[in-house]
Amino acid sequence: MTFDLFADHDLQQPDRLDRIGEQAVVLRGFALPWVDSLLAALTPVLRQSPFRQMQTPGGYTMSARLSSCGALGWTTDHQGYRYSSVDPLTAQPWPAMPEVFLALAEAAASAAGFNTFVPDACLINTYCPGAKMSLHQDKNERCFDAPIVSVSLGLPAVFQFGGFSRSDTAQRISVFHGDIVVWGGVDRLRYHGVLPVKTGHHPLLGEQRLNITLRKAG
Numbered sequence: 001m002t003f004d005l006f007a008d009h010d011l012q013q014p015d016r017l018d019r020i021g022e023q024a025v026v027l028r029g030f031a032l033p034w035v036d037s038l039l040a041a042l043t044p045v046l047r048q049s050p051f052r053q054m055q056t057p058g059g060y061t062m063s064a065r066l067s068s069c070g071a072l073g074w075t076t077d078h079q080g081y082r083y084s085s086v087d088p089l090t091a092q093p094w095p096a097m098p099e100v101f102l103a104l105a106e107a108a109a110s111a112a113g114f115n116t117f118v119p120d121a122c123l124i125n126t127y128c129p130g131a132k133m134s135l136h137q138d139k140n141e142r143c144f145d146a147p148i149v150s151v152s153l154g155l156p157a158v159f160q161f162g163g164f165s166r167s168d169t170a171q172r173i174s175v176f177h178g179d180i181v182v183w184g185g186v187d188r189l190r191y192h193g194v195l196p197v198k199t200g201h202h203p204l205l206g207e208q209r210l211n212i213t214l215r216k217a218g
């Protein structure tokens with residue numbers, strides 16, 4: 001037996017589901033058949049509402065650059081974290097949620113055991129090498145009944161999946177192009193984050209990790 005058997009791409013067999021919590025899973029390679037249509041839909045979205053750097057309420061500049069689509073988009077500035085129906089950068093509504101995002105969100109949620117997931121908010125993050133996302137809870141949504149569906153594309157990253165307080169030890173889970181993490185139910189408010197993305201080149205996306213996170217916010 002050689003270690004080649006455990007190369008990254010061999011982890012992405014279809015239908016492989018890694019359980020990371022009672023109601024939290026990683027669906028390995030689930031988005032792979034959707035990548036072309038996801039990226040095609042993303043282009044006009046990002047033309048309308050480009051990536052931008054945001055400030056935390058505490059005055060830090062986030063290292064990942066963010067955009068949104070859907071009826072509600074997530075933003076942060078000195079006034080706090082919130083969802084809004086207007087993009088503060090363009091003063092226009094956020095771009096509409098592409099159909100393919102809705103379809104993938106529903107399919108992934110269902111594969112993870114959550115039926116009838118209809119997101120109204122999609123946060124789009126790009127991480128260049130070195131960028132990270134500190135441990136946080138997704139709690140700006142109006143209620144926590146719906147799961148979070150988080151699609152990883154491009155460069156790999158280490159996703160941290162913690163407990164219900166920031167200081168709880170977090171699992172470190174490698175996520176690759178096409179993987180989807182879904183968490184909801186009893187795991188909905190777990191702390192999570194992304195360790196600094198390592199330098200690399202992805203054949204499709206170049207020097208970046210893209211993350212598309214679908215939520216029911218309103």
Ligand code: SIN
Nearest residue numbers: 125133150194211213
């Ligand atoms: C997020 O929590 O908003 C992003 C998570 C990720 O990039 O995987």
Ligand code: FE2
Nearest residue numbers: 136137138192
């Ligand atoms: Fe999050």
